[in-house]
Amino acid sequence: MSLLIGALTIGFILSLLALGVYVSFKIFDFADITAEGSITLGAAVAAILLVNGWPPLAATAMGALAGMVAGAVTGVLAMRFQINRLLSGILTMTALYSINLRIMGRSNIPLMNERTAMGQAEELGRQLFGKETVSALGWEVGVRDLSALLLIPALIVIACLLLFAFFRTQLGTAMRATGDNSQMVRAQGADDRWMVILGLALSNALIALSGALLAQYQGFADVQMGIGMVVWGLASVIIGEALVGTRQLGYAIAGAVLGSVLFRLLVAIALRWGLNPNDLKLITAAFVFAALILPKLTARAARARKWRAAHA
Amino acid sequence: MLELISVSKTFNAGTVNEVRGLRGVDLRVRESSFTVVIGTNGSGKTTLLNAVAGVFPIDDGTIRLGGEDVTRWAEYRRASKIGRVFQNPFTGTSPSLSIAENFALAAQRGRARGLGPAVSRTVRARTREMVRQLNMGLEDRLDTAIGTLSGGQRQALTLLMATWQRPALLLLDEHTAALDPKSADQVIQLTDRIIARDRLAALMVTHSMQQAARYGDRLIMMHRGQILFDVDGERKKRIRAEELLERFEELRRLELLDEGAAEMLAELYV
Ligand SMILES: Nc1ncnc2c1ncn2[C@@H]1O[C@H](COP(=O)(O)OP(=O)(O)O)[C@@H](O)[C@H]1O
Ligand SMILES: [Mg+2]
Numbered sequence: 318m319s320l321l322i323g324a325l326t327i328g329f330i331l332s333l334l335a336l337g338v339y340v341s342f343k344i345f346d347f348a349d350i351t352a353e354g355s356i357t358l359g360a361a362v363a364a365i366l367l368v369n370g371w372p373p374l375a376a377t378a379m380g381a382l383a384g385m386v387a388g389a390v391t392g393v394l395a396m397r398f399q400i401n402r403l404l405s406g407i408l409t410m411t412a413l414y415s416i417n418l419r420i421m422g423r424s425n426i427p428l429m430n431e432r433t434a435m436g437q438a439e440e441l442g443r444q445l446f447g448k449e450t451v452s453a454l455g456w457e458v459g460v461r462d463l464s465a466l467l468l469i470p471a472l473i474v475i476a477c478l479l480l481f482a483f484f485r486t487q488l489g490t491a492m493r494a495t496g497d498n499s500q501m502v503r504a505q506g507a508d509d510r511w512m513v514i515l516g517l518a519l520s521n522a523l524i525a526l527s528g529a530l531l532a533q534y535q536g537f538a539d540v541q542m543g544i545g546m547v548v549w550g551l552a553s554v555i556i557g558e559a560l561v562g563t564r565q566l567g568y569a570i571a572g573a574v575l576g577s578v579l580f581r582l583l584v585a586i587a588l589r590w591g592l593n594p595n596d597l598k599l600i601t602a603a604f605v606f607a608a609l610i611l612p613k614l615t616a617r618a619a620r621a622r623k624w625r626a627a628h629a
Numbered sequence: 630m631l632e633l634i635s636v637s638k639t640f641n642a643g644t645v646n647e648v649r650g651l652r653g654v655d656l657r658v659r660e661s662s663f664t665v666v667i668g669t670n671g672s673g674k675t676t677l678l679n680a681v682a683g684v685f686p687i688d689d690g691t692i693r694l695g696g697e698d699v700t701r702w703a704e705y706r707r708a709s710k711i712g713r714v715f716q717n718p719f720t721g722t723s724p725s726l727s728i729a730e731n732f733a734l735a736a737q738r739g740r741a742r743g744l745g746p747a748v749s750r751t752v753r754a755r756t757r758e759m760v761r762q763l764n765m766g767l768e769d770r771l772d773t774a775i776g777t778l779s780g781g782q783r784q785a786l787t788l789l790m791a792t793w794q795r796p797a798l799l800l801l802d803e804h805t806a807a808l809d810p811k812s813a814d815q816v817i818q819l820t821d822r823i824i825a826r827d828r829l830a831a832l833m834v835t836h837s838m839q840q841a842a843r844y845g846d847r848l849i850m851m852h853r854g855q856i857l858f859d860v861d862g863e864r865k866k867r868i869r870a871e872e873l874l875e876r877f878e879e880l881r882r883l884e885l886l887d888e889g890a891a892e893m894l895a896e897l898y899v
Contacts, residue, residue: 483744487737490730490747494723500715501723504682505790506708506739564774 320585322462328581329469330534331549332574333476333527335557338550339573340520343563344484345496345513350406350547351391352524354413355384357543359525361417364426364538373434377529384525385518387413392514410543417540424540426532433533435461438468465534472530476523477570483519484566492516493566524550545598552601553577555608630830631658631798636680636690638854650676652854653690658798661828662861665841667873668851669880674834675716677851678800681832683707695797709739712791714784714804721787724776728767728786731775732756735790759789763819781812785819792823799824799831806836813837817844838870852880 334356341349363380367373387409394405418424442464443449450457483489495502495512502509524546532538556579557572588594638651650673658664668674680687681694683704692700694710715721722731733747736755753771761768763785767778775783784804791799801820805813821844824831835841841848847861848868857880860868 485747486744487733487742487747488744490726490733491737491742494726494731494734497723497725498720500720502734503705504708504713504721505734505737506705507734507737507742508703508705 319459319462320589321582322458322466324581324585325578326462326465326469326534327531328578329466329473329574330527330530331581332473332553332577333523333530334546334550335553335573335577336476336480336570337520337522337524337527338547339554339557339569340523341517342551343496343554343569344493345516345520347395347496347513347517348403348406349388349391349517349520350403351387351409351413351517351521352406352547352550353543353545354410354417355387355521355525355543356528356531356546357417357538357540358387358413358420359384359528360532360538360542361420361426361528361540362525363529364428364532365420365422367428367431367433367533368426373432373437373533377434377526377533380529381522381526384528385522387525388517388519388521389514391521392517396510396513414540421538421540426538427536428533428538429536433536434468434530435465435533438464442467469530469534473574476526477574480523481567481570488515545601548598548601548605549580550577552605552608553580555605556580559608630660630662630695631656631681631832632691632693633657633681634691634693636692637688638676638680638685639688642688649854651680651687654854654856656849656856658830658832661830662847663824663829663831663833663845664847664849665845666832666834666849666851667836667838667841668857669877672851673854674851675802676854678713678802678832678834681707681798682711682713682800710797711800712738712794712796712798713800714787714791714802716803716806718780718783718787718807721790722775722783725774727772728760728775728778729753729756729771731786732759732790732793735793738794738796740794755793759793760786763789779812781808781816784808784812784816788816788819788823792827792829795827795829797830799829799833801831801833803834803836805840820844838873841873842868842870850876 334352337352341347359380362383363376366376366379371379391405391409394400394408395402400408439461442460446460448460450459451463452458453463484493491502491505491507492512492515495507495509495516499509502512528542531542553576554573555576557569557574557576560575560579561568561572563569563572584597592600633654633656635653635655636651637653640646640648640650654677666674666677679685681692683699683702683706687700690700691698694707699707699710713721723734729748729752733752736752756771757768760771765782765785767782767786775786778786788804804820805816808816817840820833823829833845846865847859848865849859850857
């Protein structure tokens with residue numbers, strides 16, 4: 318049970334990563350791999366501030382803010398200096414590796430003994446339930462687990478609503494149009510390059526926020542924790558699309574969250590069945606690869622069938 | 630209103646693919662003048678409109694718009710003064726956004742975009758009112774993604790969007806060329822109505838000699854990056870499509886002669 322709750326909670330935390338990936342990859346059609354560095358950046362900044370006694374909320378917000386700056390840097394490289402998009406992300410990501418080490422001062426910061434957002438949630442939960450374990454649906458659940466599972470999804474729902482509202486403002490609508498048709502955006506008098514910079518800043522703020530929360534949940538920040546995260550996020554977005562479709566903004570946002578949670582559950586189950594954790598990234602990459610080529614293969618098969626039918 | 634002073638643009642300068650798109654073009658367009666632009670393929674019509682819109686920086690010359698020197702302005706900045714409809718019906722709208730959202734973008738053309746709702750109640754009401762005049766039944770489908778509409782519908786909507794905030798100049802680049810005859814007719818008539826109603830200054834490129842003869846109060850013909858002839862007033866009114874076709878034919882003969890002469894010279898001297 319605790320394993321299941323853990324998977325759910327991490328799924329919700331990483332849904333912020335999925336949302337960030339959705340913003341860059343889907344809304345802006347920008348394959349931004351800054352994410353691998355900015356998720357760690359969020360964790361690193363939050364961790365070092367927590368160690369230095371900052372209040373958890375402020376430390377978490379600063380983590381997100383740092384991610385925003387990292388995203389903007391990639392945006393400026395790609396848009397103002399016209400550097401290849403993928404390369405812009407790689408440059409920022411590579412620089413972030415050193416920066417993250419500098420921020421943390423070492424490769425790993427334990428947070429077990431710090432006052433974190435999770436710790437605060439746990440205290441709150443303890444006051445609320447008045448005991449160490451709670452029985453939910455016939456299961457005995459630790460207050461720590463339950464508090465996290467209540468707090469995180471609440472946070473995610475708020476983040477989703479804010480994101481949804483933002484993308485329906487004048488600015489947000491211009492940003493969505495930019496990925497769709499940048500020529501049209503220019504013709505309507507909006508600076509499409511600035512829109513992309515803003516979009517990447519937003520995307521990486523979400524991703525860094527995810528990192529900051531993840532560090533506090535798992536109890537440490539590690540300089541390696543970003544590796545493979547872009548593909549994680551993509552996998553979640555793809556699952557979300559399959560679940561709820563992409564036609565509307567609201568569906569796509571909800572889909573990214575659902576995709577992330579479902580993906581984490583699948584991973585937990587697979588690990589439980591004895592999957593070697595080291596193979597996880599390979600399998601995830603294979604999954605994304607399959608999801609990317611499958612539509613093309615089925616379209617080709619359909620064309621071939623049509624052709625055969627027409628020439629029979 | 631619009632003033633081009635010896636504007637030049639060369640593409641791929643210094644390579645084998647060098648093309649002189651515009652060769653010292655001088656052009657003045659007065660307030661509320663509807664100018665039609667014709668010319669053979671590759672004569673520089675699109676390049677002329679793109680130079681005005683700021684799609685690329687020009688090599689030489691000056692562009693003034695509404696009393697301001699806009700030569701060095703970025704494309705998005707010039708859009709505060711310019712409304713545009715493109716040849717490709719897909720270029721003017723954002724396909725995954727709804728009709729209302731596309732119009733919301735047009736409502737803010739040339740203005741700061743903030744955190745106010747894009748599709749406000751007034752934007753929606755005004756969009757519905759404008760779209761209703763098209764008689765395409767789209768006023769009840771304001772939340773439909775524009776990408777699902779036909780080229781003719783999208784082009785008509787783009788035209789409404791381009792003229793919602795009255796532009797100092799309207800640029801139309803063969804905006805009916807990709808449409809079926811019936812839609813093309815609808816869109817060109819809508820164009821004429823809007824230009825007359827708002828007394829807009831417009832530059833309209835067209836491939837159709839009928840359109841060129843019938844619409845506008847001035848006609849310019851481009852050839853090899855230059856303005857070959859330029860008529861307005863009574864002369865423009867009297868011009869007929871046949872006469873324009875003859876002009877093209879004449880041009881083609883001259884071209885052939887040119888090529889023939891060049892070949893002869895080449896044979897003689899190389
Ligand atoms: N972006 C570009 N790069 C290179 N050549 C171009 C570009 N745009 C236009 N040209 C060339 O400039 C010439 C004029 O093109 P254009 O203005 O599109 O002609 P048209 O009168 O048919 O609209 C053509 O030879 C075309 O190939
Ligand atoms: Mg053209």
